Amino acid sequence: xxxxxxxxxxxxxxxxxxxxxxxxxxxxxxxxxxxxxxxxxxxxxxxxxxxxxxxxxxxxxxxxxxxxxxxxxxxxxxxxxxxxxxxxxxxxxxxxxxxxxxxxxxxxxxxxxxxxxxxxxxxxxxxxxxxxxxxxxxxxxxxxxxxxxxxxxxxxxxxxxxxxxxxxxxxxxxxxxxxxxxxxxxxxxxxxxxxxxxxxxxxxxxxxxxxxxxxxxxxxxxxxxxxxxxxxxxxxxxxxxxxxxxxxxxxxxxxxxxxxxxxxxxxxxxxxxxxxxxxxxxxxxxxxxxxxxxxxxxxxxxxxxxxxxxxxxxxxxxxxxxxxxxxxxxxxxxxxxxxxxxxxxxxxxxxxxxxxxxxxxxxxxxxxxxxxxxxxxxxxxxxxxxxxxxxxxxxxxxxxxxxxxxxxxxxxxxxxxxxxxxxxxxxxxxxxxxxx
Numbered sequence: 001x002x003x004x005x006x007x008x009x010x011x012x013x014x015x016x017x018x019x020x021x022x023x024x025x026x027x028x029x030x031x032x033x034x035x036x037x038x039x040x041x042x043x044x045x046x047x048x049x050x051x052x053x054x055x056x057x058x059x060x061x062x063x064x065x066x067x068x069x070x071x072x073x074x075x076x077x078x079x080x081x082x083x084x085x086x087x088x089x090x091x092x093x094x095x096x097x098x099x100x101x102x103x104x105x106x107x108x109x110x111x112x113x114x115x116x117x118x119x120x121x122x123x124x125x126x127x128x129x130x131x132x133x134x135x136x137x138x139x140x141x142x143x144x145x146x147x148x149x150x151x152x153x154x155x156x157x158x159x160x161x162x163x164x165x166x167x168x169x170x171x172x173x174x175x176x177x178x179x180x181x182x183x184x185x186x187x188x189x190x191x192x193x194x195x196x197x198x199x200x201x202x203x204x205x206x207x208x209x210x211x212x213x214x215x216x217x218x219x220x221x222x223x224x225x226x227x228x229x230x231x232x233x234x235x236x237x238x239x240x241x242x243x244x245x246x247x248x249x250x251x252x253x254x255x256x257x258x259x260x261x262x263x264x265x266x267x268x269x270x271x272x273x274x275x276x277x278x279x280x281x282x283x284x285x286x287x288x289x290x291x292x293x294x295x296x297x298x299x300x301x302x303x304x305x306x307x308x309x310x311x312x313x314x315x316x317x318x319x320x321x322x323x324x325x326x327x328x329x330x331x332x333x334x335x336x337x338x339x340x341x342x343x344x345x346x347x348x349x350x351x352x353x354x355x356x357x358x359x360x361x362x363x364x365x366x367x368x369x370x371x372x373x374x375x376x377x378x379x380x381x382x383x384x385x386x387x388x389x390x391x392x393x394x395x396x397x398x399x400x401x402x403x404x405x406x407x408x409x410x411x412x413x414x415x416x417x418x419x420x421x422x423x424x425x426x427x428x429x430x431x432x433x434x435x436x
Contacts, residue, residue, distance in 0.1 A: 006336070007020065007022065007032065008033065008038070009127075011034065011035070011038055011039060012038055012039065012040070013039075013040060014039045014040060014051050015022050015039065015040045015041065015051075016041070016044075016045045016046045016049035016050070016051060016075070017045070017049035017051070018051050018052070019051075019052040019053075019054055020051075020052070020053050020054070020391060021037070021054055021055075021056050022053065022054070022055055022061045022081070023056050023061070023276030024055070024056045024057055024060035024061060024300075025060075025061070025062070026062045026064055027061060027062060027063050027064065027067055028062065028064045028065040028067065029066045029251045030065075030067045030068075030072065031067070031068045031070070032063075032067075032068070032069045032070070033070045033072075033098060034053050034069065034070065034071050034072070034076055034078060035070065035071075035072045035073050035098050035102065036051065036072060036073015036075070036076050037072065037073050037074075037098075037102060038073075039073070040095075040125060040161075041053060043073060043074050043354070044073030044074040044075050044076050045073075045074060045075035045076060045077075046074075046075055047075060047106065047224045049075075050075040050076065050077045050108070050407050051075065051076050051077070052076075052078075052079055053076070053077070053078045053079065054077075054078075054079040054080055055080030055081055055082070055178065056248070057106050058060075058079070058080035058082070058111055058267070058428060058429070058430040059080065059082055059113070059428065059430045059431070060080075060082075061080065061081050061082065062082050062084060062085070063081055063083045063084075063086065064081065064083075064084060064085045064245065065085070065086050065087075066086060066087065066088065066094060066145050066402055067083065067086055068091065068094070068095075069081070069083075069093070069094045069095070070071075070094075070097065071094075071095070071096050071097075071100050071104050071107045071109065071379050072096070072097050072098040072102045072103060072104050072107070072133075073102075073104065073105070073107070073183055073389060074105045074106055074107070074323070075105075075106045075107065075196070076104065076107045076108070077108045077110065078106075078108070078109050078110070078112065079110050079111050080111050080112060080428070080430075081111070081112045081113075082112065082113045082114075082115065083112075083113070083114040083115070083117050083128075084113075084115045084116060084117060085116070085117075085318040086117045087117065087118065087119045087120070087124075088117075088119065088124075088126040088366040089124075089126075090126050090133070091126060091127065091128060092127045092128070092130040092154075092383045093114065093117060093126070093127075093128050094109065094114070094128065094129045094130070095129075095130045095132065095137050095319075096109075096131045096132045096133055097130075097132040097133060101222045103132040103133035103134075104131075104132060104133040104136050105133050105134055105135055105136070106134075106135045106136065107133070107136045107137075108136065108137045108138070108139070109129075109137075109139075109141060109252075110138075110139050110140050111140050111141070111428045111429060111430070112141050112142075112428065113141060113142035113143070113144075113427070113428055113431065114128055114129070114141075114142070114143050114144075115142065115143075115144050115145050116144070116145035116146075116147075117145075117146070118145065118146065118147050118148050118288045119148055120402065121148070122147050122148040122149065122177070123149060124148050124149065125148065125149040125150045125183065126148070126150045127150045127151045127152070127153075127154050128143065128146060128150070128151075128152050128153060129143075129152070129153040129154070129296045130154050130158075131153070131154065131155045131156060131161060131164075131166050132156050132158070133164075134160075134162055134163070134164055134165055134166075135165045135166075136165075136166050136167075137166070137167040137168075137169075138153070138166075138167070138171060139167070139168070139169045139170050139171065140167045140169075140170045140171065140394075140426070140429065141166050141171045141172075141426055141427065141428065142171070142172045142426075142427040142428055142431055143171065143172065143173050143174075143186075144172065144173070144174040144175045145174075145175050146175075146176050146177065146213075147177035148177075149179060149183050149184060150183065150184075151183070151184075151185045151186070151187070151188045151219075152173060152176065152185070152186045152187065153168070153173075153186070153187050153188075154187075154188050154189075154323065155188070155189040155199070155201055155287075156191075156325045157190050157194040157199060157222060159376075161197065161198070162193065163198050163199055163200040163224065164189075164199040164200065164201055164222075165199075165200050166189075166199070166202075167201070167202045167204075167300075168187070168200045168201070168203045168206065169202070169203070169204045170205050170206065170425075170426050170427070171206045171207075171426060171427065172206070172207050172208070172272075172423060172427040173186050173187065173206065173207070173208045173209070173211055173253070174208070174209040174210055174211065175209070175210050175211075176210065176211040176212055176213045176217075177212065177213065178212045178213065178214075178236065178273065179213045179214050180181075182214060183214070185213060185214060185215040185216045185217065185218070185219045186208060186211040186213060186217050186218065187203065187217070187218045187219070188216075188218075188219040188221065189201050189203075189218075189219070189220055189221060189222050189225055189242060190195070190219050190222030190243070192219070192221055192242075192243050192302050192303040193302060193303075194221070194222065195221045195222055195223070195243030195302055196222040196223065196244070196245075196302070197222055197223060198222070198224045198246075198272075199222040199223060199224060199225055200224045200225065200226075201222070201224075201225045201226070201302075202225070202226045202228070202417070203218070203225065203226070203227045203228070203230060204226070204227070204228040204229050204230065205228070205230065205324050205418070205421065205425075205426070206231075206421075206426060207230070207231050207233065207421045207422070207423065207425070207426045208230065208231070208232045208233065208235055209232075209233040209234065209235070209423075210233070210234055210235065211232075211235040211236075211237060212235065212236040212237065212261075213237065214364060215237050215238065215240065215261070215263075215266075215287060216237060216238070216240040216242060217232065217235050217237040217238060217239060218240065218242045219237045219240055219242050220240065220242055220243070220244055220247055221242055221243040221244055222243070222244045223244045223245050223246050223247070224244075224247065224249075225244070225247045226247070226248045226250070227239060227247070227248065227249045227250070227252060227369050228248070228250050228251055228252070228418075229250075229251045229252065229418040229421075230252045230253075230421075231252070231253045231255070231420045231421040232252070232253065232254045232255065233255050233257070234255065234256060234257040234259045234260060234262060235256075235259075235262060236259060236260060236261035236282070236284075237261065237262075237263065237288070237363075238254075238262075238263035238264055238265060238266055238288055238292075239252070239254075239264070239265050239266070240268075240344045241266065241267050241268055241269060241272050242266075242268055242327045243268065243269065243302065243303075243306070243331050244269055245269045245270045245271050245272070245306070246272065247271075247272050247273075248269045248272070248273045248275075249265055249272070249273065249274045249275075249277060250273065250275050250277065251276050251277065251418050252278070253277070253278045253280075253400070253420045253421075254277065254278065254279045255280050255281060255289075255399075255420070256279075256280065256281045256282035256283050256284070256321070257281055258281050258283050259283055260283055260284075261283070261288050262281075262282045262283050262288070263282055263284035263286050263288035263289060263290065263292070264277070264279045264282055264284075264289070264290040264291055264292075264321075265277070265290075265291050265292070266287065266288075266292040266294065267291070267292065267293050267294065267308050267311055267313075267340075268294045268296075268305050268306060268308060269306040269307075269308065270306065270307070270308070270310050270311065271309075271310045271311060272308075272311045272312075273311070273312045273314075274311070274312070274313045274314075274316065275312065275313070275314045275316065276289060276314075276315045276316065277316045277317075278316070278317050278318065278319075278400055278420075279291070279317070279318045279319065279321055280318075280319040280320060280321070280400075281319070281320050281321070281325070282321040282322065283321075283322050284322065284323070285322055285323050285326075285359070286326060286329060286359065286361075288323065288325075288341060289321070289322070289324065289326035289331060289359065290318050290323060290324040290325060290326075291313060291316065291318075291320040291324070291325050291326070292325075292326040292329055293308045293326065293327050293328060293329070293340040293343070293364065294308060294323075294328075294329050294331075294335060294336065295307075295308075295328050295329060295330050295331075295334055295336040295338055295339055295340070295342075295361075295362055296308060296309075296338035296339075297331065297335050297336045297337075297338065298337065298338060300333075300336075300338045304335065304336070304433065305331065305336045306416065307338045307340070307341065308340040308341075308343065309340065309341045309342050309343065310342050310343065311340075311343045311344070312346075313343065313344070313345045313346075313348065313402065314343045314344065314345070314346045314347050314348065315346075315347050315348065316348045316349070317348070317349045317401070317402075317403075318348065318349065318350045318351070319351050319393065319401050320351065320352060320353045320355075320394035321350075321352065321355070322355055323355070323356075323358075323359045324350045324352065324355075324357050324358065325357060325358040325359070326358070326359045326361070327339075327340065327351070327358060327359070327362060327363060327364055328340060328360065328361040328362025328363065328364070329361055330361060330362070333431075337361040339364060339365050339366040340362075340364040340365065340367075341364065341366055341367065341369075342365070342366050342367045343367040344366055344367060344369075345364070345367070345368070345369045345372065345385065346368060346370055346371045346372065346385075347371040347372065347373045348373075349372075349373055349374075349391050349393075349403060349408065350372070350373070350374040350375075350386075351374070351376045351391065351393055351401070352374070352375075352377035353376060353377070353378040354376065354377045355377050356377055356378050356379065356380030356381075357374045357378070357379050357380050357386065358379060358380045358381050358383060358386075359379060359380060360380065360381035360383065363381070363383070368385075369383065369384055369385030369386070370384075370385040371385070372385055372386045372387070373386070373388070373389040373391060373408060373413075374386055374387075374388055374389075375386050375388060375389060375390045375391060381399035385415060389405070389408065390405060391403035391404075391405050391408045392404045392405040398420055399420060400418045400419070400420065422435065423435035424436045
């Protein structure tokens with residue numbers, strides 16, 4: 001069992017399969033460098049025998065003050081720590097690297113939390129977690145109470161063309177205070193300058209609640225990522241496919257609760273798939289509507305707007321949203337003049353409480369629009385492929401409205417295996433019990 005003086009000595013003697021236990025208590029101003037290259041074999045653990053740094057009791061090891069964690073090497077696992085009552089002068093609190101030459105591979109942060117790790121001034125900028133390297137995983141963790149500038153969790157890309165393959169799952173992200181302008185995302189994968197790199201990250205089965213930092217709760221800025229089975233609860237923002245291409249947004253739930261600015265998915269770029277998602281009571285408009293197709297910029301630089309083309313938007317259900325579909329949104333700069341083109345918009349169900357279904361700023365060009373049904377309000381524009389049919393939605397035990405009318409059940413996400421998530425479903429096991 002390690003205290004502050006013996007922790008790194010224990011690491012130097014560790015071999016694959018070993019566990020180093022951190023004593024319960026307040027580890028104030030402690031820098032933990034959990035580096036596989038400093039272990040007995042100079043690499044770390046193995047797939048079947050990782051090296052683990054574990055709290056004596058999960059949730060009882062408190063990393064406070066200016067404490068930091070660095071994870072590097074291979075197959076290194078950190079389990080059960082809590083970062084709270086701390087701050088930074090700009091450095092990321094948790095990093096999956098020691099430096100640019102020593103990053104993490106197949107490493108994991110699990111069963112841990114970061115709560116209210118904030119500076120005195122909300123204008124002080126730093127990120128809570130930075131993921132570097134490849135094939136790393138963050139799971140069953142809790143991140144809440146961030147009130148300053150900076151991204152909560154960032155997946156960074158390097159020059160290496162190998163996909164990043166980060167997995168973020170079963171985590172809670174909540175109570176993200178509103179910011180002023182850009183740079184207040186809850187989750188960002190990639191950057192505009194590296195947005196053509198393939199990353200193949202998976203973000204699944206997470207709960208995002210009251211994440212109000214900015215319009216981009218999630219900011220996708222790379223290629224090939226998957227967002228599956230997540231729940232967004234009363235967030236002033238949306239899942240934004242800001243840069244990159246070939247991403248999948250499937251079986252997610254978006255509940256706005258009528259909150260100002262609550263939105264769904266914003267599409268920018270080619271070959272995305274948005275399917276079998278559920279959107280309810282979203283109050284956002286234009287940029288922050290339910291499903292938003294942006295206009296593109298001719299010969300767009302990486303930091304502007306690639307044209308929305310060859311995307312698939314199918315099988316989604318939208319209930320009582322202020323603006324369910326928004327087509328051809330233009331930016332304030334006015335240079336994005338290319339309407340969405342060659343997209344497939346099929347078999348979606350839209351029911352409103354009187355609001356128009358679509359806000360058409362620029363009508364999509366070509367593509368396939370068919371099998372969509374709407375009810376409860378006007379269509380809002382002459383759009384082929386939308387037919388007025390009452391799907392007779394009925395609320396089920398999980399709070400989701402599903403169609404009961406004959407012949408329309410195949411349109412909806414009712415067959416999705418996942419259900420909306422609650423606080424009792426995500427985060428560390430030692431926190432879940434209080435929400436059951």
